[in-house]
Amino acid sequence: ESYDMGGHDTYMHKEIHEQVDAVDRVLRGRIDDRFSTVRLGGLNLDAREARGVRRVKILGCGSAYHTGLIGAQLIEELARIPADAEPASEFRYRNPVVDPDTLYIAVSQSGETYDTLAAVQELKRKGARVLGVVNVVGSAIARETDGGVYVHAGPEVCVVSTKCFTNTAVAFALLALHLGRIRDLSVADGKRIIAGLRKLPEQIAEVLSGEEEIKKLAAEYANAKSMMFVGRVRGYPVAREASLKLKEVSYVHAEAYPASELKHGPLALIEPEVPTVAVLPDDDLLEKNRATLEEIKARSGRILAVAHREQEKADHTIVVPRNEVELDPILMGIPLQLLAYHTALALGRDIDKPRNLAKSVTVE
Numbered sequence: 001e002s003y004d005m006g007g008h009d010t011y012m013h014k015e016i017h018e019q020v021d022a023v024d025r026v027l028r029g030r031i032d033d034r035f036s037t038v039r040l041g042g043l044n045l046d047a048r049e050a051r052g053v054r055r056v057k058i059l060g061c062g063s064a065y066h067t068g069l070i071g072a073q074l075i076e077e078l079a080r081i082p083a084d085a086e087p088a089s090e091f092r093y094r095n096p097v098v099d100p101d102t103l104y105i106a107v108s109q110s111g112e113t114y115d116t117l118a119a120v121q122e123l124k125r126k127g128a129r130v131l132g133v134v135n136v137v138g139s140a141i142a143r144e145t146d147g148g149v150y151v152h153a154g155p156e157v158c159v160v161s162t163k164c165f166t167n168t169a170v171a172f173a174l175l176a177l178h179l180g181r182i183r184d185l186s187v188a189d190g191k192r193i194i195a196g197l198r199k200l201p202e203q204i205a206e207v208l209s210g211e212e213e214i215k216k217l218a219a220e221y222a223n224a225k226s227m228m229f230v231g232r233v234r235g236y237p238v239a240r241e242a243s244l245k246l247k248e249v250s251y252v253h254a255e256a257y258p259a260s261e262l263k264h265g266p267l268a269l270i271e272p273e274v275p276t277v278a279v280l281p282d283d284d285l286l287e288k289n290r291a292t293l294e295e296i297k298a299r300s301g302r303i304l305a306v307a308h309r310e311q312e313k314a315d316h317t318i319v320v321p322r323n324e325v326e327l328d329p330i331l332m333g334i335p336l337q338l339l340a341y342h343t344a345l346a347l348g349r350d351i352d353k354p355r356n357l358a359k360s361v362t363v364e
């Protein structure tokens with residue numbers, strides 16, 4: 001895409017709407033229907049090496065770290081390799097044990113974030129294999145890593161990441177599928193995930209067509225004292241990212257917690273002035289999540305749910321289309337980008353250049 005605003009008032013709005021084409025681009029030319037897998041040309045990890053991986057560790061900062069949380073879940077679910085994500089900024093300062101059987105993955109939109117680059121350099125110095133999941137082709141992290149997956153989101157100008165977040169999550173789904181099919185993921189499951197991936201662009205367009213409704217909701221919640229974001233397992237990274245998005249662009253204070261952690265402390269914050277955004281995919285945890293909504297309602301908390309069907313315990317529900325459960329985090333984040341955007345607009349914020357922030361943090 002060009003740097004032209006293309007009729008949008010802000011780059012953030014433009015980039016949110018570019019997601020239909022951007023997701024199409026990250027998939028293009030990579031699906032291999034014959035073997036129900038994907039081809040990732042630049043990965044530089046052959047099947048024998050992929051089978052030898054005992055653990056995956058994903059490193060990134062901010063939104064990139066949040067995509068790493070999604071990526072780790074996808075890799076565990078589809079490839080059955082233990083995986084986790086950690087902020088690169090923490091990892092590099094704690095003298096981590098670098099294990100030769102662990103595959104390290106650095107994730108970054110710009111490919112220039114200093115903390116992530118420093119983590120890569122430290123890992124390389126200790127002989128680790130490091131892949132990159134990066135948007136900017138030829139960037140420092142892309143150059144320093146042994147191989148990887150380009151995210152192909154196109155240029156992202158707004159300081160607040162939207163389309164690159166979504167495309168990176170899709171790139172992780174591709175990587176997880178690829179590793180899974182080399183290991184124990186069945187042909188049938190491979191086909192199922194591929195069919196789900198192919199549905200994404202159309203489903204993203206469907207979510208974006210609900211923008212007017214989300215704008216009204218944003219006006220209703222914009223004066224909140226603070227917002228609580230909750231989700232369980234697949235919904236949790238979505239809650240983390242949505243909370244960061246709202247803070248960055250609207251300056252409304254927000255907290256994100258695993259839904260199950262509410263009763264261990266944050267429930268004390270719930271009151272009518274502190275609404276909760278609950279991410280409730282229609283998976284095996286839905287009943288547990290509904291019980292959380294009841295706990296919030298019992299404390300007079302207002303609830304905005306993002307779910308696959310109307311939630312009667314919630315004050316409002318944004319309904320998103322169903323896909324395969326593993327891919328839920330990809331679609332469920334998108335209405336919450338619009339919520340952050342319209343909250344910021346309602347509050348008159350400088351959307352493309354929020355105060356105190358830079359697009360890429362290239363210093364310590």
Ligand code: AGP
Pocket residue numbers: 061062063064107108109110111112113116159160161162248357358359360361
């Ligand atoms: C995203 O909305 C943020 N502005 C920020 O958290 C960003 O994701 C982070 O600084 C990492 O940037 P990178 O992806 O370019 O490495």
